Amino acid sequence: MARTALLGVDIGTSSCKALLLDAEGTVLASETVAYPVSTPRPFWSEQDPQSWIEGARKAIAGLRAKAPGIEILAIGLSGQMHGLTPLDDALEVIRPAILWNDQRNAAECAEITAAIGGEAAMLAATNNRMLIGYTGGKIAWMRAHEPENFARLRHCLNPKDYLRYRMTGTLATEVSDASGTGMFDVAARKWSDAVIEAVGIDRAALPDCAESHIVTGHVGAEAAALFGLAEGIPVVGGGGDAVVQTLGSGVIDPGDLQTTIGTAGILASSLDRAAPNPEGRLQVFCNVAPDRWHCMGVSLNAxxxxxxxxxxxxxxxxxxxxxxxxxxxxxxxxxxxxxxxxxxxxxxxxxxxxxxxxxxxxxxxxxxxxxxxxxxxxxxxxxxxxxxxxxxxxxxxxxxxxxARNRIRASGGGARSALWRQIQADMFGCEVATTEGASEGGAYGAALVAGIGIGVWPDAASAAAVCRPATRDLPDxxxxxxxxxxxxxxxxxxxxxxxxxxxxxxxxxxxxxx
CATH class of the missing domain: 3.30.420.40 (ATPase, nucleotide binding domain)
Known part of the structure; x- marks a missing residue:
């Protein structure tokens, strides 16, 4: 009998990571393929979407070499959030993707906020500010500064959703990544018509949006040949990397926190309701679980x-x-x-x-x-x-x-330091644990979501339960x-x-x- 696994693919900023996960939450193989980021002007950050496709193709080929003969049951996608991948009516890429860390569109974000009626109106529509990193401001920037490209614009996809299109032929996204566009009503879990109008695009330019565990397409014949996959494998919605990696750390219950100490620092938690966002200083997104939301704050320096x-x-x-x-x-x-x-x-x-x-x-x-x-x-x-x-x-x-702060699941490079974990435990006054899958980033959480989508686990809480603790530090x-x-x-x-x-x-x- 063939061994089976779930495939998680994460389109990161500097590399693509793919892994195979079994039903016990064990990583059978993983592979990472790097690609470049372009900074053609100060404050700009761009990427050729074809590099994501090549990265995914090579990463999946590496998995096949490391773990031959494994049948892939389903695919979950994760990726850097907020990026704009603009497509024309022939579904061809118009220009390099504008990434999450691009800083060129401050004026456009202010104009969108003013057009909808100010910051209070923006928070009422989406529960978030229109931050510079969000996709909405990038679209408005194209309209103002690249009118010829904007005239060709017919579809706007986030990075992982462009990979979905290339795998399945389907234009779709899911609620967590849509939340990071700045054009999504996170309380109602649907696109905000008011913000879309303020941005200045047609609603038809944005893809249909599903819950994260829903099957959004199947691997097509051309993609099967390109990626070395069997035709017909279901591809679920997946999740934006900052959201789905909390599931990969086992964080699903309110009061459990995830810290990520990488170049930047992130504190995140699950919510059981779309709680009001005080002054828009936090980010409140839809969680990959349909009855949960995601709250996080990002410090630029960690x-x-x-x-x-x-x-x-x-x-x-x-x-x-x-x-x-x-x-x-x-x-x-x-x-x-x-x-x-x-x-x-x-x-x-x-x-x-x-x-x-x-x-x-x-x-x-x-x-x-x-x-x-x-x-x-x-x-x-x-x-x-x-x-x-x-x-x-x-x-x-x-x-x-x-x-609350019941316990912390630590991730990122800082989690490898026992002293830094202990400082977190003592500073927050709660247990700090790491999990075996947390170091795998968004790919691990994406594979878990794929398993939920095909019934390997009945819900997100059951999937989170397979995230086994690796270390535990108690507060003094x-x-x-x-x-x-x-x-x-x-x-x-x-x-x-x-x-x-x-x-x-x-x-x-x-x-x-x-």
Whole structure:
């Protein structure tokens, strides 16, 4: 009898990851294929959609080589959210896709918000602001700056949904990725006609939207030959990467949190209702479970701050031979020599501006409280704690929506550090666990959703239950008063320094390096 598996494919920003998952939640094989990102102008970030197709083709071929003879029961798709893949009436790509981290459309986002009647009206329509990263502003930018391309525009797809089209011939999306376009009414789980009109496109340009576990198409004959798949395999809706990876960490119940410490930092939770979004400072999307919603806040600076410090320390001569000899493990080991609170030292991680809870591109980072008694270990400890303080600051917004902190599922590169996990446990006062599938990112969650779609698991809660814990860290109750005090001081820094940050962003200081 042939072995069977579910295929999860994640169209990331820098690579495509594919994996095979069995019914017990075990990864049988995984493969990653890298591709480039184009930055043709300042603030632009683009990608050739064909690179996603080639990446998926090569990743699936790699899986076949590693795990021959496995029958694929269903396919789940995940991918970078908010991207605009514009197609003409012949379903050909018009121009390179505009990605989630593209920053060119601030004016268009403001115009869309004004057209619908202001920020309050936008929140009423979608429960989210029209953020610069969202798809709606990218479409408006095309209309204003590339009128010839816009005149050809007939269909708008997110990255994973372009792969779906190439696999099945179907133009479709699902609720979690649609939420990230800025044009989706997340409470009603349907497109918002009012916002679509404000963006200035026809409703027909947006694909039909299904719940994430629904089968949206089947692998066609041409795609079967291209991807090395059997014809007729069902392809489910899947999920946007930031949403579906919470399922891959086993987070489905309200009160369970997921932290992701990568270059940026994410705090996310599941909701059992589309709770109002306070001032639109969080992002509230539809969850991949049909009776759940997804709440998250994104800090622009997390693991990236440690990378910055590593390079800085190496350049100051702390490691002979340069940054390559000063690894992250050595830095974290150094931080372990400093006590909780880093001897009264705080780090603001706003090295690249901030998004949540302070949407301020002019925000600046800094160490606050330096004295002669502080050593390098204290600086690294304060940096690690500052990143977690920023996540707890996001949770302070979530508390206004009634989101508890029962336990944390940690993911991202920062989750590999036992000290950083322990700081999270002590700072939040709850258990912090990692799961075996979390390191696989969106591909793991996409495979779980595929299994729900064909009945391997009856619902998302059952699928989440197969996410086995890999590590567990419990809080030290004696440290909670230290961190509560530290957090109160941290929260006071941004309001006190906001005017200073704006002043330091004056172009008079923007001088080239000597």
């Amino acid at each position: 693991g990236g701050a440690l990378s910055w410090f590593r390079t800085l320390a190496a350049n100051l001569g702390h490691a002979e031979g340069g940054a390559a000899e000063l690894d992250f493990a050595a830095l974290v080991e150094k931080a372990a020599r400093s006590p909780a609170g880093a001897r009264g030292l705080l780090f603001l991680p706003y090295l690249n501006g901030e998004r949540c809870p302070h949407p301020d591109p002019e925000a600046r980072g800094g160490f606050v409280g330096l004295t002669w008694r502080h050593r390098d270990a204290d600086l690294v400890r304060a940096l690690l704690e500052g990143v977690v303080l920023s996540l707890r600051d996001i949770h302070a917004l979530m508390e206004q929506m009634g989101i 109750p004696s440290l909670l008063p230290v961190y509560d005090k530290l957090f109160g001081l941290y929260q006071g820094l941004y309001p006190a320094l906001e005017t200073t940050f704006a002043g330091l962003s004056d172009p008079i200081f923007d001088q080239p390096e000597a």
